[in-house]
Amino acid sequence: MEFAIQAEELRKRYGDTEAVAGVSLAVPTGTIMGVLGPNGAGKTTTVRMLATLLSPDSGRATVCGYDVVGQAREVRRKIGLTGQYAAVDERLTGRENLHLIGVLHRLGKRGAKARATELLERFDLVEAADRLSRTYSGGMRRRLDLAASLLADPTVLFLDEPTTGLDPVSRRDLWTMIRAEVDRGLTVLLTTQYLEEADQLADRIAVIDKGLVIAEGTPEELKRKVGQERLDVTVADAADGAVMASALARATTSVPTVSDDGRTVSLTLVGGVLGISTALSALNDARVDVVDLAVRRPTLDDVFISLTGPQRDAEQERALERSTA
Amino acid sequence: MNEVLTDWRALIWRHLLHLKRMPDKLISATVLPMVFVVLFGVLFGSAISIPNGGYQEFIMAGIFTQVMITAVPNTAIGTIEDLNNGLTDRFRSLPMSPSAVLVGRTVGDTALRAVTCVAMTAVGYAIGWRLHGGVLEAIAGFGLLLLFGFTMAWVGALLGMRVRSPEAASSLPSVLLMPLMFTSSAYIPLGGLPGWLRAIAEWNPLSAVAGACRQLWGNPAAAGDSFAARNPVPMALLWLAVILALVVPAAVRRYRSVVPA
Numbered sequence: 268m269e270f271a272i273q274a275e276e277l278r279k280r281y282g283d284t285e286a287v288a289g290v291s292l293a294v295p296t297g298t299i300m301g302v303l304g305p306n307g308a309g310k311t312t313t314v315r316m317l318a319t320l321l322s323p324d325s326g327r328a329t330v331c332g333y334d335v336v337g338q339a340r341e342v343r344r345k346i347g348l349t350g351q352y353a354a355v356d357e358r359l360t361g362r363e364n365l366h367l368i369g370v371l372h373r374l375g376k377r378g379a380k381a382r383a384t385e386l387l388e389r390f391d392l393v394e395a396a397d398r399l400s401r402t403y404s405g406g407m408r409r410r411l412d413l414a415a416s417l418l419a420d421p422t423v424l425f426l427d428e429p430t431t432g433l434d435p436v437s438r439r440d441l442w443t444m445i446r447a448e449v450d451r452g453l454t455v456l457l458t459t460q461y462l463e464e465a466d467q468l469a470d471r472i473a474v475i476d477k478g479l480v481i482a483e484g485t486p487e488e489l490k491r492k493v494g495q496e497r498l499d500v501t502v503a504d505a506a507d508g509a510v511m512a513s514a515l516a517r518a519t520t521s522v523p524t525v526s527d528d529g530r531t532v533s534l535t536l537v538g539g540v541l542g543i544s545t546a547l548s549a550l551n552d553a554r555v556d557v558v559d560l561a562v563r564r565p566t567l568d569d570v571f572i573s574l575t576g577p578q579r580d581a582e583q584e585r586a587l588e589r590s591t592a
Numbered sequence: 593m594n595e596v597l598t599d600w601r602a603l604i605w606r607h608l609l610h611l612k613r614m615p616d617k618l619i620s621a622t623v624l625p626m627v628f629v630v631l632f633g634v635l636f637g638s639a640i641s642i643p644n645g646g647y648q649e650f651i652m653a654g655i656f657t658q659v660m661i662t663a664v665p666n667t668a669i670g671t672i673e674d675l676n677n678g679l680t681d682r683f684r685s686l687p688m689s690p691s692a693v694l695v696g697r698t699v700g701d702t703a704l705r706a707v708t709c710v711a712m713t714a715v716g717y718a719i720g721w722r723l724h725g726g727v728l729e730a731i732a733g734f735g736l737l738l739l740f741g742f743t744m745a746w747v748g749a750l751l752g753m754r755v756r757s758p759e760a761a762s763s764l765p766s767v768l769l770m771p772l773m774f775t776s777s778a779y780i781p782l783g784g785l786p787g788w789l790r791a792i793a794e795w796n797p798l799s800a801v802a803g804a805c806r807q808l809w810g811n812p813a814a815a816g817d818s819f820a821a822r823n824p825v826p827m828a829l830l831w832l833a834v835i836l837a838l839v840v841p842a843a844v845r846r847y848r849s850v851v852p853a
Contacts, residue, residue: 318685321851343687354678356606358613370602371688373595399613415682 271296271423271454272317276326279312286312288478289326292456294471299445299455301469301486303462303570309478310458311351314427317456318348331422347416347424351431353408354415357401361392361411364400365418372419379418386414390444406437413444424448426457430464442467462570466490474574482574490565492573496536498546501559505529511555518549536562599692600699607700611707621704622711625659629715632779637719642781645812652712652721653733653805654778657798659708660741661769667701667748668761675756676852684848691844698745705741709734724810733808736828740801743832743839750843756853777814778802782821794821797831804828 272294279287287309294300304310315321317328319339327334333341355364362383369379387396390410395403400411409429416424426445430438445468449455459465465472466486474482474489482489502511508529515523515534519542523534536542543562550557611618632655637648674680674693683693723730752761773779775789776798782790793799794816803824806813813821820827 352678
């Protein structure tokens with residue numbers, strides 16, 4: 268397999284905090300790698316190092332076979348970058364923005380103009396092309412930003428939280444556009460805080476926390492780890508919470524957890540609709556007064572709790588060993 | 593080299609378009625300096641007298657110098673805007689010359705200063721200030737002034753990338769530059785100062801710039817018999833060359849590694 272992006276043990280420290288503490292990634296050519304993690308996990312720092320904006324303290328990385336430190340200029344010819352903010356010049360029109368990027372990519376005046384027109388069409392910005400980008404909506408800005416990052420026909424595209432702050436419709440539009448680019452053979456590294464986004468777009472996901480990759484796999488593999496879906500059942504009387512939990516524990520294979528107020532019980536849903544019906548009949552037999560029942564998709568929180576949980580236990584164990592030794 | 597020039601041209605074009613699109617900026621860059629001319633020229637001019645000619649004739653070069661210094665926070669804040677809205681990252685991810693973004697901004701800001709100079713000259717003439725030298729000398733004076741503005745714009749760009757907060761960028765320059773301003777011959781002839789302060793003031797780069805303009809424009813000089821006071825034009829050029837030689841490479845180096853705040 269050929270890898271468009273390869274990173275080995277990348278590290279970057281800011282003062283006392285190690286933002287990236289040894290990240291290794293390998294992204295096969297023509298695929299989307301989702302880097303999933305909360306704020307401050309080291310996603311942006313990783314992207315900045317891969318996109319030649321920041322030198323790693325140690326480790327090495329190549330993009331399209333070029334070293335991100337020693338061959339930064341070659342890397343820059345091959346990449347497009349869309350950062351956390353839509354990087355458009357508000358005082359230029361959409362067309363002028365793209366034209367500027369095109370000239371800086373050495374496409375020449377005529378080449379830049381033709382390419383700008385082409386991308387304005389592809390990203391549905393023809394009507395707004397000659398308006399100042401200050402007047403654009405959030406979604407339009409993002410599309411212009413994406414168009415700018417694709418202007419020189421890059422081989423690798425970095426998308427750093429591309430849909431943060433977008434409304435659901437714009438988000439879906441952008442996903443469709445990103446998929447269309449991958450169909451043309453582009454390799455994408457996408458960071459996101461949203462599991463759904465990684466799920467929708469990525470071929471593989473790397474979950475990153477505290478500067479380290481803590482899990483990697485296809486979306487299916489990761490979701491299998493956290494359980495497909497969860498069932499939340501709420502009762503009117505907190506006294507029934509424990510009764511309900513033990514009834515559900517007996518009827519299903521999963522271990523229910525009870526919320527702090529004792530009224531909501533949450534468990535991994537096994538077996539889809541059948542699982543719901545098993546749980547419901549168990550609740551019916553237990554004669555508890557159910558006021559709410561919800562099926563919940565795994566959230567990033569769930570992935571995190573399940574992925575970082577064992578690690579924390581191990582830490583606690585070590586602490587215990589130290590204190591008893 | 594050709595590619596570097598293409599990059600420079602593209603970024604200068606960007607900033608000239610900005611000027612056209614920001615009438616508010618044009619107004620603030622002309623109105624306030626014109627007010628300064630009236631204030632210093634008419635009000636102070638009638639209250640202060642200097643040995644060899646009117647204060648009005650003397651102060652104009654000082655106001656021009658001061659207005660060039662006000663470019664510092666402007667450039668710094670613009671640089672910070674680019675940094676914090678992701679444009680700097682975008683430019684840095686392109687295979688372009690690392691100096692071009694800063695060249696574009698500093699040249700663009702200098703162009704704005706040129707507009708300021710035209711407005712101030714008009715008002716100066718209206719209140720009785722005159723250019724006494726030849727046309728070439730007059731042009732040389734304005735050229736030197738704009739070179740000073742260009743130098744200050746680079747100082748602003750470096751400062752912006754250092755402090756990275758618009759608040760600090762708008763207050764720091766006055767803290768740093770006001771003392772420099774008042775210990776120069778920009779506002780006052782130096783005859784009345786105690787000896788040690790006078791020596792500092794005569795060698796002050798701002799005295800050199802204001803003094804050079806006065807000499808080229810045939811306006812009354814601040815007097816003084818030190819080498820610096822007698823040769824303001826070479827002193828000004830030397831100062832600006834030294835500052836540019838220090839600040840430009842530092843700013844470009846900073847640009848290559850700067851991270852948004």
